[in-house]
Amino acid sequence: MSLDIDDILAELDRDTTVVDNISSDNFPNANNNRHKLTKDYSLSPNSSLDTTTVPQHNNSSSGKKKVISSIEDFSKLMTLWKNERCSPDLLPYPHLLMKRMLIRIQEQMEHLEILSMNFFEAQGNNSSDNRRNMSNAPVNNNKMLPLLCMEAELERVKFVIRSYLRCRLAKIDKYSIYLRQINEQYLNEEINEENDDDADDDDKENPSSLRISPLEKLLSPEEIRYHQSHFSLLLNLLNESVLKYMPDELQAVNDTEASINMIDEPDYNKFVFIKVKGPPNNLYDTDPLLKKRTHPDIYYYSITIPETKEDIDLIIGSIYIVRYSLIKNLLLDEKIELL
């Protein structure tokens, strides 16, 4: 059920994507190209991912709907990518953002195919065989340049997403038992709550079918499936080669009672470099954690180091190096980013 809702929301996002109308005065050739090659699609060399198939939407008609431009999405993606690579923990999966990016990438690929097919039809009559394309008349280059730029940008976006997903998969592999433990704890809690016959009215309003498990928040459905399948494959391998030869009490793979805990937890005490951004969308007034020094006007967050009982002021715009556990909440609220 929830996945369908996500799909619908993503569709809405796409429909309200803004077209950035960048003046193409600097690219006269591109302008000519646009008129020649494109029929239904707009071509803007600078921000080539801003295509939209519903050009009649604009800000005024969408009224109070939130419009998320692809530039915002892209910078959000970059931040998420950097955060994921630097953090020792698995960060929550951006479901909607990914859906939007996927749609944009697919549209862009189709767009480019159509453009290049048109282009090569035009060029097809005088094409050569193995000669370097660059040695042809330079005029071809100028016409191709926007196409090349768009392709290059598409490759870059694909690379970022690829790196992001692979990083997450690597973390999932590393912490598979730990993730399972989280899931099991959650399921046990659910069972305990269901067994309580004197349920409150609150519980009746939130039936368990609508509650999202922590694993679903953290991982995409594909990642969940990957996690489960990979873990069962690995468990099978370990069972067959090692565990079945062990005595009964040592046959578990998640044994926490032995001298060393078998479940590898992420290292929450790892030191990370952070940059303090401040509240998202610059909502300085509504952030309860944000404090202000009056003389001079400096905004900061305050955290306490439990071991030395020190207070540290994280001033907005500065860079610090702290333990991950101290700043995890701020990171999830998008008030700081990792470097």
Added chain:
Amino acid sequence: MYGDLANKLIIEAKRTEQLTQKYLDAALNSDNGGIRNDFNGNETIIPMYNDELIYNILKEVNQLKQNTEYLQHIKQEEEETKDQLKDVLSGHSNDKIRKCQYFVNLLCLERNKRCLMAYQRMRSDIIDKMVWNGLIGSNNMYNNGSKRSGYNELSHYEQEYMSQYKNLIDEMNSESELWSSIEIMGNMNPPSDIFIDIRVLKDIGEIQTEYGTFNFVKDSQFYVRQSDVERLIQQGYVQKI
């Protein structure tokens, strides 16, 4: 001494880890995005599954299990024949002895288990990396010879694991739109140049790209778009210059 064999196993595992790390570093740092191109087919990334050592360790584990059973048996006997009031002192010291013996046994078992698990986990990590790097697979040039890189060095269960894992990845690749659009098994180095010089290592025939048809004969060089030939680089048919 119990645990010595396991120690040998871990030392070998550590050596393997260092070698693999070197190999993977070289692969990543090269411009081929994850596969080493001077692979001459004789090197293998993963050493032989050390059947003999593992067999000996498992024999040791068996011995320890028998020890445990023996200890339990003795304990039961003692409990049955224990005279509660008279033998309190000796009962205590007997308990102590049994406890110590039991713990030593248990610790040896745990140690062996830990070493075996770590060894197997390390190897399965290497296998995972091999699958992701495309070193396994039907259309990989290095598999055309009789030696598939590393396949023969695996134990039976590891081979099963490898093919099942590869199937899992292939399935997910085809089912997930996101994964296939971004080519999740593609190049892990950021795209650097739009056009690159390549040299063809093996006869592939004619390749059609947007920029024309190229005849990829062995030892010919071309100046083509990077994204077109990335797959071929990964499979080892062409080499970036």
Added chain:
Amino acid sequence: MGYYDLDDILADSAEIPCKFLHDIPGLGYLENNPGGTIHVNTQLKLPLWLARVLAIIDASSASDDVGNADIFNTEQQFTPFLNMLTPETFTNKVINAIKTDPISLDLHSINPYFYALAIKWIELFSDKDLAEIVSDLLLQRSQVINAHANSTTISYNNNSNSTSSTGNNNTTNNNHALFTLTLDEFEKKIYKEANDSYKDIKKWIYQY
């Protein structure tokens, strides 16, 4: 540290001299005397993974039968099966050597897993002095490691797959190689990471 971490497993195999506090028959094989008994006050070298637990568990609370009145145990203190004694790695001799000259000390020959062992030891005995000494040691040595990692040069060919230093000067290479022999495993990791990142920076700067 990690259950599956190979370095942790190898560090656990370090041998610690231990003194037994009880007579234990049947464990003679620990001192190469199978079938024999280990007597009180025997000193034996045992691996850390074995000694640690035996030094922590209380031997006196052995009886499971609550019914027995413990009339002999009213003043029983915590007695483990054995006591761990200071291993060679942390004797005064070594500590003095650290204090006099931390930089040119051959840590690898003392123990290839010096830092890992030190952390475990400090955790077990809450030894603050040792903690200070070791952290100071690391601080000083890491500056030297950084200097060594930084001084390698790379060739200008972008396609070189050099994983070791490719300085033009052979003696520089030898210096680096000899230096790395004196590092313990943790320092080697630091050295490698520093070296790799310096190489990456230079490669990036010189890529065009």
